[in-house]
Amino acid sequence: MSAFAGLMRTTKLPQWVGSLLPVFWAVIVGFAVCGAIAGTVGLSPLLMLTELIKGAVEGPQIFETVARAVPLVGMALAAAMPLRAGIVNLGTDGQLVLGGCVAAIIALYLPAPDGVRIVLALITGTLVGGAYAALAAAGEIYARVPLLVSTWLMSYPAKGLCGWLVHAPLADPLVAWPSTRRIPLGTRLEHLIPGTPINDGFLLIAFAAILIVFLDRRSSVGYELRLRGLNERFARYGGVAIDRQTFWLMFASGAMAGLIGAVLVLGSQYRFTDGALTAPQYTWSGTLAALLAGGEPLGAIIAAVLFAALQTGGFAMERSVEIPRVLTMVLESIVILFLAMRGAIWRRR
Amino acid sequence: MAFLEMIDIVKRFPGVLANDHVNLAVEQGEIHAVMGENGAGKSTLMAILYGLHAPDEGYIRLDGKTEIFRSPIDAIERGVGMVHQSFKLFESLTVWENIVYRREPRRGLFIDAKAAQRQVAELAARYGLPIDPIARVGTLPVGVRQRLEILKALYRHARILILDEPTAVLTPGEAVSLFEVIRNLAVNGCTVLLVTHKLNEVMAVSDRITVLRDGKVTDRLVTAETNPTEIVRAMTGRNVLLQVGKTARPAGEIRLEVKHLVVDGRNRRAVDDVSFALRSGEILGIAGVAGNGQSELVEAIVGLWPTDGGAILVDGKDVTALPIAGRRDAGMSYIAEDRSRTASAGTASAMDNLALGFHRRRPIAVHGLLNLREMRGWARTLIRKFDIRIAGETTPVGTLSGGNLQKIVIARELAHDAPVLIAEQPTRGVDVGAIEFIHAELVAERDRGHAILLVSAELSEIMALSDRIIVMFEGRIVASLTRAEADEATLGLYMAGGRKEAA
């Protein structure tokens, strides 16, 4: 079905190259279009390219890229899991925010020892994110409200609710921007490599990623998901319980997003701040990475890491040559758009 | 020079030579039958005539002029009309909207609906095809829809009308009145091309016959001067029709029981109080014109469609409330009618297709994890056992021919070794060799003591395989017969809704 999915299952080199070719062209087109856009508004396309690459991998920047890749890979997996079965979760933004907000509340207010608090904060954040996504799934199962629309729309009230919490009842009066209080030292995720922004969250997400890739390839559940993605009616005919699968799949997807929210709050932001989780657009890039890979998890992970590098490069580019880094997001969407148009991914059924 | 000539037509599809230098000559006002088995190339030839495919070689000469039809628009323009086997109608629109589509009578910027309805009514009256212009197509029975398709072509001034397997959806009685219409059209100067594989129809209505086999013309016959044996020989290269070797065998205990089953379809009651019992060691055939509730009945039994009353029992156990998986576990397997949409995933490998249903059990799965080596071995075994022509177990099945894909489906479903097998149109659209193979497998399955529910729109298939036959009409069972009691005439009467008393 997708370039990547086919690629991942075979080992022969020619097929490898053959299926990567459309992606290669799409990236070229993406850069060309972005270069042209930059050029028309009076910015240098060449400078854009060199600064992007330098900013992504040069020296300590590589740690920035890794740190950025952690949430991005997570969000890519959150989007990829349902996509593998041919359904969409466009509401990972809301699930991310809920997870982060709840984790912050537990970490700040639960009367328990530090170690227990941090574990419970992670677990609750994960569960709440999952439950919210599962609610959308229930809407599709029982009331036929399409996930495509409901997941997106459900993000707004979730963000609104969390925003209100930190504006009023839980607000830290000492900071100007609406936030919770700062999470105490003992309840934070520790730095994995001192002096870098990489923390224990890396291990959590790496473990989840390996688990998901393994289950996708080697488990009966993964097989059912994959087959449903290829032909849902066939999967149903063969006895796959479609509704139950939708429910737990959405739960898993939302849980992943919730976990990322918790990890970001406990590991790098140290407080839940209105808008801070969604501002870096992890959801956006994660969804695009998952689409690029056709829902295949390993492909989504690779794409997410590449996108993380691109974005770190984007920051550097913005600092040094004042080309707005949002251009990297334009680049990502053009790559997917180009591939989808050509039918190289997500062929119409 | 004939009125319509197709000259030296060659059409290749990947891996198949569908038409191999085919020549066809038809006179004006003639009823010309194009005959052949499935896959003989008759549909391709007609698609070329209607502009749906471009020929790789050869050309069409119509009324002395050489024509190139790039699309159906060109063909319609030159007076060629086609009634497809699966109707091409807009169900939510009215009859007149379907007929005048793209040739609407106008008043200014708007459609002149009054004029359109009048024209349709006039046209219907002229050709003796009564129809209500303002009815919604979705509410019409199949026979009337076919009438509508013919009217669509006539509204476009068709001089040549192609009818592709027109009786597949009709009762024998309706078929007879269709032949009346066809003859009437021919008398009025319309040329009719009748695509079919049914001998009796050809003998009853056609003037001349062109027979295709494996993409080549094998014979051209004048109906009045030929006989069914000669046609069969030209179609199959053999002297007799297929026979299934089958010995009488007593039926065993009840395996599947359906009690007072009620199923609501999309806009109407599809299955209405249906009860029957299926015993081990027998093949129970369900006959009926397509669309009389057979699909809904089968889908309800296997769990793909919800029931609205009644009960389904497998080996005495009520499975009505169980999901598909539960019913399969209770001992049901199912060869679905639509093999590419329901019974396989075209982009998935043969290995994946063959493992469905076995993917949670030993030896393929252990503790929820797949054993890929077992899965591969399993696929190879089935491919060998059923002689499936495929490059390898990792090849996507979407590339296979109809017959080979059907073998994948049958291999998997038979491998379940379930006591109840539901076989829905198991040989539709597969080649002759595969039909024989599939029939033999079904009989062998019966002889092993399994119970088989066979649904088929082909009376010949029902007659060849069944031990008992029930006939469905408008969602009800109108007759239940032993094989000995059933002959084509009796079944035909029941299929048209005739009751036992009337027989």
Place this chain on the structure above:
Amino acid sequence: MTSFFLSPAFFDQAVLGITPILLAALAGTLSERVGLFNIALEGQMLVGAFAAVAGSHFTGSLAGGVLMAVVASTLFSGLLAFGSAILRGNDIVIGISLNLLAAGLTSFLLRSLLGVSGTFSDSAMAGLTRLHIPGLADLPVIGRALGEQNPLVYLSWLLVAAIAIFLAYTPWGLRVRGIGEQADAAVTLGANAVRYRIAVTLAGGALCGLAGLQLSLGSLTLFSENMTAGRGWIAVAAVMLGRARPLPVAAACVLFGIADALGLKLQGEGLPNQITDSAPYVVTLIALVVAGLRQKIDGRKLSV
């Protein structure tokens, strides 16, 4: 409370809230009718909203803004037409990427062309002006809502009628309906489905351009990042609820517009804006659930 609901400001707010959603929903309705699922309404609106402000700012005239909004959004919808109608790519995936592209592109251009991030406003910039329709405007309570709107508001309702008549009574409308219902049947009768799909997608782009124009120059004169805030998705929901029939779709839009006004009103009453801002989404979701429970939504599964 009662006095508030019956206030002229409430009805005015409701009409203002309806207009952009209605215009986008009409675009979605047309698309649905030719068998394309258009979920790029959000992105097209956003492009329209940005182009309206940029056009108005750089040309110094309202006409420039209107023209730019329609042209930019139509061009942008050309990507959907090309990918979905011509190349037959997956319309949902193309739609998702177009929405993200629109968000990225507008915020890039906001920074590089207009030199700000977040919100751009220019007090000198011309917005749409309200008309005064004698008679209508003099009605009590609803006078302002009905009689003193900008021309685009009236245009949107005229378009509802025009599209309803187009679909029901013209030859081209019949062809559109046929293509949407059963494209291969239409093709065998010689209808050029691809051409109709392109035309309808581009027309939808223009409608979304107007929707964006109403957002950025309709009552305020500003552009802010992601200012469509899900309205395109609400329009998609309206198309589903109205099952792509113009009048029921318009009715759904009215419901959502009222929810929007209600939210604003409650905010005025002192409720926190983070909560009241959610009102339109919650109402939309509830409407979808209610309709779904009553089996009003198409049974079709919307998956990629």
